[in-house]
Amino acid sequence: MTTPDSLLFDGITARIVRTPRLAAHVLERTGDDTDAVPERTVVLVHGNVSSALLWQEAMLALPDDLRVLAVDLRGFGGSEHLPVDATRGLRDYSDDVASVLAELGIPTAHLVGWSMGGGVVMQYALDHPVLTLTLQAPVSPYGFGGTRRDGSRLTDDDAGCGGGGANPDFIQRLRDGDTSAEAATSPRNVFRSSYVSEGYSSPHEDVWVASMLTTSTDEGGYPGDSVASESWPGFAAGGSGILNTMAPRYFNAAGIVDLAEKPPVLWVHGTADAIVSDASFFDLNHLGALGVIPGWPGADVAPAQEMVSQTRDVLDAYAAAGGRVTELNWEGVGHSPHLERVDDFCNAVVAHIR
Template identity: 50%
Template sequence: MTLLPGVRSATVDTDRLRMHYLEAGTGPTLVLLHGNLSTGRFHEHLMPALAARFRVLAPDMRGFGDTEPKALDATRGLGDWADDLHALLGALDLSEPPHLVGWSTAGAAIATYARQWPVASLTFLDPVSPYGYGGVFADGTPAHADYAGSGGGGANPEVVARIDAGDTSADSPFTVRSMLRALYWSPSFTLPAEREDILVAEVLKTLTGPDGYPGDATSSPNWPGVAPGTRGILNALSPKYCHWADIVDLDPKPPILWTHGTADLVVSDASPLDFGVLGAGGVVPDWPGADVYPAQPMVTQIRTVLQEYAARGGSVRMEMFEGSGHGPHVDAADAWLAVLQDFLPS
């Protein structure tokens, strides 16, 4: 594994699982947590600059990368990820409250962590909604009691098949390379070819199946016919199990930075991955209508919860990155890094 200068690769046995992580620098602990279908290497390019002030860690979370492939209990939401992170910090003898950055799925993980252990700060990077992903109204109320339309059953089976086949091509919209280009970054952004190859290879390490991506599923009498199971990452993101709106109750309240790309197609008020949007567009037939199954206003939900956090005495900084996609830390890396550096204490 060829890494950027100053970045090291290591593996440690914790009391929960064997975890692989990247590390750089010395000083206060700063942890960069990746999201779904990614690994710690999606943060590697940020680490040399941050290493001047922090001991930076970018672990591969359960189900991804070179960390031991163990099943994820979706009924705990992102509780397994939060506990795994705490076990990692313990194994490395890092006891001071860490600064946590959570991208996408990991937004729920860092919020879950902060409900259990002290943190120095929280940075939400295009996080999953505080009410999970799919099938809820603006206030988090589920469209159906069984949370139909969320969880592992919503994954495209061709995506899983292409990962299992180790497909590095862009021959289909459902290959890893095509999804990186279409969903992760701004359409106007192009990764250097060597870097894109590295990130494609990282995603292809994903643990697939009922214990990993996408997870298991159950049938439902409610539209669109599938409901969440109990295992794997997409079920952990279902509103049935994933909810971090209660972050407003934290006491004390760590400072929060929320950064988001305005052209994010994954976490959006009109995401093309949301069954409410797919139904309204006729892509999934027999949509019951917006009064029964609306598009989930994910960004609005994030903003509302963080505004309440501020109203209750917390410090919140919000930064929108115009034209950026789901990963402004990549497609607007310099600008995003400057915001993070300014937010973190000197």
């Protein structure tokens, strides 16, 4: 089903694009040239527990001579709530995006990925031609949790990663459609504390929360299953569902270094990111080190994942292998540069793709 008009900004339209893989919900700008050449086509891919709705400000701020689309991934927004095969890493999502672009007659484009969407567009680039990549606060090329600085896995079963790490009360509040700010685990308060930096405010916060609440919590959706583990904290990644797609045994995009044709990469991130950092508050090993989760076995066994450093290492290797990389690390900005500094973000994307 398409997004209610009440959630769409003036100048944004929504439609369903039916592909052999899924019925995908796509946002577009009114008046964009649907026959635009790939060099003038920008495709925006959202992150976890969100949807294309969160791209609307950026869509409207980008120049009118571009064609701009934002795709809802499966299980989010108005796209079909199909289960995710996590054993394919993020490929279910990247293949879905490819199917949408094929249906729209877009052979390649400039791809912009945020958070989990950054991993989706990296995987897309491994499998399909891309003009440029913009990675905004992206998941590490080695996945989320459970790896050392060099990307090697801490345990054979990825203990502490995946679906078992999600907060049960947050999951229930997603199911209940909770729009309140009554608890720290409400989607609204998670947005305020984790998606953006302190001091951010927006008249569109209700739309951002509504976007989060479109996340499917059906089987194969958020967060995904888990299995018992002999290693701390007692569970490991299962084989289905959203969080398991980023477990390191299933997802590794460091192979972008070896691409024969290397699209230029823009990496935008902030120093106040609570989700993707070298000390992430969503990394159970870091929470163990802080004493939030009891029984932590120590840094020799369960070190926090150095997510930003891993991304920098891979992109440094990408540049050394002939790729072009631009890094923008914005002081005081959180997990959502495109919301916190929309004009700066859009200007950076335009300079990058041109």
